[in-house]
Amino acid sequence: MTKVEELAQGVLSGEIRSIARAITVIENNAPEAKKLVSSIYPHTGKAHIIGFTGAGGAGKSTLIEKIVREYRRNGKTVGVVAVDPTSPFTGGAFLGDRIRMQELSTDPGVFIRSMASRNYPGGIARATKDAVKVLDAAGKDIVIVETVGAGQSEVEIIKVAQTVVVVHAPGLGDEIQAIKAGIMEIADIFVVNKADRENANKTVMDIQAILQLNNKETAWKPPVLKTVALTGEGVPQLIEKIEEHRLLLEKGLKHKGSREKAEAELIEAIKEKVVSSVLEGLRKEGEFEQLVGEIVEREIDPASAAEKLLKKALKDAEA
Amino acid sequence: MQTERKIRVLIAKPGLDSHDRGAKVVARALRDAGMEVIYTGLRQTPEQIAETALQEDVDVIGLSILSGAHKTLFPRIMDLLKKKGLTDVTVFAGGIIPEEDVEEMKKLGIKEVFGPGTPTERIIKYVLENVPKRT
Numbered sequence: 001m002t003k004v005e006e007l008a009q010g011v012l013s014g015e016i017r018s019i020a021r022a023i024t025v026i027e028n029n030a031p032e033a034k035k036l037v038s039s040i041y042p043h044t045g046k047a048h049i050i051g052f053t054g055a056g057g058a059g060k061s062t063l064i065e066k067i068v069r070e071y072r073r074n075g076k077t078v079g080v081v082a083v084d085p086t087s088p089f090t091g092g093a094f095l096g097d098r099i100r101m102q103e104l105s106t107d108p109g110v111f112i113r114s115m116a117s118r119n120y121p122g123g124i125a126r127a128t129k130d131a132v133k134v135l136d137a138a139g140k141d142i143v144i145v146e147t148v149g150a151g152q153s154e155v156e157i158i159k160v161a162q163t164v165v166v167v168h169a170p171g172l173g174d175e176i177q178a179i180k181a182g183i184m185e186i187a188d189i190f191v192v193n194k195a196d197r198e199n200a201n202k203t204v205m206d207i208q209a210i211l212q213l214n215n216k217e218t219a220w221k222p223p224v225l226k227t228v229a230l231t232g233e234g235v236p237q238l239i240e241k242i243e244e245h246r247l248l249l250e251k252g253l254k255h256k257g258s259r260e261k262a263e264a265e266l267i268e269a270i271k272e273k274v275v276s277s278v279l280e281g282l283r284k285e286g287e288f289e290q291l292v293g294e295i296v297e298r299e300i301d302p303a304s305a306a307e308k309l310l311k312k313a314l315k316d317a318e319a
Numbered sequence: 320m321q322t323e324r325k326i327r328v329l330i331a332k333p334g335l336d337s338h339d340r341g342a343k344v345v346a347r348a349l350r351d352a353g354m355e356v357i358y359t360g361l362r363q364t365p366e367q368i369a370e371t372a373l374q375e376d377v378d379v380i381g382l383s384i385l386s387g388a389h390k391t392l393f394p395r396i397m398d399l400l401k402k403k404g405l406t407d408v409t410v411f412a413g414g415i416i417p418e419e420d421v422e423e424m425k426k427l428g429i430k431e432v433f434g435p436g437t438p439t440e441r442i443i444k445y446v447l448e449n450v451p452k453r454t
Contacts, residue, residue: 016373016374017373017403017404019374020373020374020375020376021376023376024327024376027323027325028322028323028324028325029321029322029323030322030324031322086355087350087351090350090351090352090353091325091353092349092350092351092352092353092354092355092356093350093355093356094346094347094350094356094358095355095356095357095358096357096358096360098357098358098359098360098371099358099359099360102359102360102363102367102371103367105359105367105370105371105374106364106366106367106370111374112374113374113375114355114357114375116325116355118323118325
């Protein structure tokens with residue numbers, strides 16, 4: 001057996017060290033990453049993948065801790081991937097989501113991994129999707145992804161998760177403005193956390209008011225739930241809704257949803273391959289460096305320079 | 320896509336310390352040096368620390384302790400790391416560890432001990448030079 005096969009085998013048998021190593025291999029985009037993902041891929045698709053997104057400070061980590069406990073009480077095993085931002089200036093990251101989940105760390109039915117976004121846009125990391133596959137292949141019943149504290153356009157999570165929970169809390173400022181923009185549309189379930197605060201009902205009503213503006217006929221109407229993550233209040237009800245959503249997906253929506261996801265993943269993979277192979281070729285040409293200089297000197301704009309380079313490259317490819 | 324290796328560090332506080340100022344300063348410095356730093360908060364048990372190191376697949380662990388319980392807690396942590404097969408992880412310690420205990424700590428496998436007032440540059444340099452090589 002090669003090393004990659006051994007690692008994949010370890011993942012499939014649920015061995016913790018192998019799961020951890022496999023995620024590192026994927027994160028670092030090590031040479032064996034591709035082979036690893038393709039060998040575990042046939043064993044994925046069994047877990048239910050839940051995404052948690054929403055503004056920083058809404059209580060995502062604390063809520064996830066309570067949800068994991070509830071799933072454990074129901075006899076389910078759980079994997080968590082918690083994403084925090086990488087500093088665009090230093091490349092480093094402070095990963096603190098575990099602080100709220102540490103009591104779960106010694107439960108053998110739970111695997112938690114902190115992940116830095118490594119400047120991937122959209123609230124997750126490039127490796128998140130494949131890390132989820134590792135946990136899925138390792139036999140976790142539920143895989144939870146926590147995005148970075150999201151604002152308006154962190155919608156990548158829909159490409160990863162089957163059920164997206166958008167978490168809010170009263171008093172976070174202009175939160176309703178923020179959710180109107182992007183993450184409003186991706187929510188399968190809304191949660192107003194810290195619901196023991198006095199203006200919680202107003203936040204619930206604000207969200208419902210926006211939802212009513214959406215008059216498309218859909219099989220699933222996103223419910224708005226209240227939770228208090230600190231005490232666990234509302235958590236069983238949230239899990240019930242997640243389960244309802246999962247059943248609906250299973251009944252029919254799933255096919256459509258998973259085709260869309262598969263297509264998006266395929267396009268993503270093609271983009272990555274095309275960009276890196278084309279770029280590699282272009283960089284070898286002296287013209288590339290020359291055009292960079294011309295852009296700096298304002299002699300040509302970047303779009304025209306790209307066109308000039310690509311015209312030649314595409315012609316070469318045709319020939 | 321290029322291979323992109325980052326140094327992953329766990330900063331952990333075993334025992335009953337009531338503040339974590341030092342640990343956070345070190346965590347911040349290592350982050351600013353481009354590392355991915357996992358911080359787990361106060362009052363961690365040896366089991367939690369070892370299991371976190373395992374799941375997070377860290378290269379380096381920094382243990383911070385102020386309470387004086389290092390002689391009880393550190394052997395337990397080092398033992399658990401060994402049991403989990405994490406023998407290639409570099410472990411260093413900081414906080415209040417009396418000079419006369421340093422030798423004993425090093426015998427446990429703790430590679431370096433940094434006392435109060437250590438410049439963060441020295442810790443960064445140490446980590447960069449002592450990251451275990453991995454294939």
